[in-house]
Amino acid sequence: MARIIVVTGGKGGVGKTTVAAALAACLAKKGERTIVCDADFGLNNIDVTLGVEKQVAYEIADIVEGKCRAKQALVPHPKIPNLFVLCSKRSDLQRYVSAQQIKAVLESLSQEFDYIFIDSPAGIDEGFHRAVAPASEAIVVTAPHISAVRDADKAVTILKSYELSKVSLVVNGCRGELILSGEELSPDQIASVLKLPLLGIVPYEYSLSVSDFSVPHKSIRLLAESLKTGKEKLYDPTRQYSGFFGSIKRALKRSL
Numbered sequence: 001m002a003r004i005i006v007v008t009g010g011k012g013g014v015g016k017t018t019v020a021a022a023l024a025a026c027l028a029k030k031g032e033r034t035i036v037c038d039a040d041f042g043l044n045n046i047d048v049t050l051g052v053e054k055q056v057a058y059e060i061a062d063i064v065e066g067k068c069r070a071k072q073a074l075v076p077h078p079k080i081p082n083l084f085v086l087c088s089k090r091s092d093l094q095r096y097v098s099a100q101q102i103k104a105v106l107e108s109l110s111q112e113f114d115y116i117f118i119d120s121p122a123g124i125d126e127g128f129h130r131a132v133a134p135a136s137e138a139i140v141v142t143a144p145h146i147s148a149v150r151d152a153d154k155a156v157t158i159l160k161s162y163e164l165s166k167v168s169l170v171v172n173g174c175r176g177e178l179i180l181s182g183e184e185l186s187p188d189q190i191a192s193v194l195k196l197p198l199l200g201i202v203p204y205e206y207s208l209s210v211s212d213f214s215v216p217h218k219s220i221r222l223l224a225e226s227l228k229t230g231k232e233k234l235y236d237p238t239r240q241y242s243g244f245f246g247s248i249k250r251a252l253k254r255s256l
């Protein structure tokens with residue numbers, strides 16, 4: 001039976017899709033049979049993020065309408081065995097898909113998979129509900145900015161009304177040099193404000209914004225391990241800026 005995990009967060013652009021795609025790809029590379037399901041019906045982009053957009057033949061609405069079987073709609077990733085993408089798009093507003101319908105589709109697939117990640121849209125309205133209701137666990141993604149943390153807090157409050165066995169936090173886009181200079185909230189501070197266990201820390205890294213995730217970043221490898229084992233192993237974004245050479249690196253970054 002797959003663990004069905006929604007990746008959500010409230011605020012737009014904090015990295016929900018990036019974290020869902022990277023984490024799913026990393027687990028798949030470790031041999032876990034994994035699906036990433038796009039529940040962002042308005043601005044769906046998991047297919048583009050994972051580079052499979054040209055292979056998409058069916059989407060969730062087609063399964064719900066009986067035009068294909070659930071397994072037929074899964075797009076296998078060309079480079080990563082065990083990784084499948086279930087797409088959504090709202091080309092036609094009449095083709096409404098409910099939370100219950102998504103849940104039924106995912107449950108029908110769950111026997112043959114280890115992980116199903118649901119990529120949630122931004123916001124805390126109906127799209128949020130549609131993404132969260134089918135899940136049994138949640139990962140809240142936030143950026144280390146006050147506005148993102150405030151929106152994440154609202155999302156966390158609403159998540160309490162769902163029957164989720166686990167809700168944990170990933171802080172994405174951390175900048176070690178800013179954490180050390182006190183200009184950015186540290187992941188620990190954010191976790192304590194949100195009262196969530198910290199599952200992962202992902203740095204701001206250009207490679208993460210352009211990758212197809214076939215080579216997992218160290219922070220994502222640690223996140224995948226934490227999720228799998230339940231024992232947190234956290235990436236330290238400040239490490240390269242600590243010590244003598246680190247302070248030179250920090251000074252150089254400042255002068256740029």
Ligand SMILES: Nc1ncnc2c1ncn2[C@@H]1O[C@H](COP(=O)(O)OP(=O)(O)OP(=O)(O)O)[C@@H](O)[C@H]1O
Pocket residue numbers: 011012013014015016017018019040043120121122172173174202203204205206207208209210
């Ligand atoms: N750790 C990171 N380092 C660098 N760039 C990142 C990182 N995480 C995300 N990005 C970039 O930030 C942008 C927004 O990321 P993403 O689409 O994952 O956010 P989102 O929360 O899913 O947004 P939305 O709310 O619109 O669905 C993308 O261009 C992505 O490549």
Ligand SMILES: [Mg+2]
Pocket residue numbers: 016017018040119120121
């Ligand atoms: Mg997204």
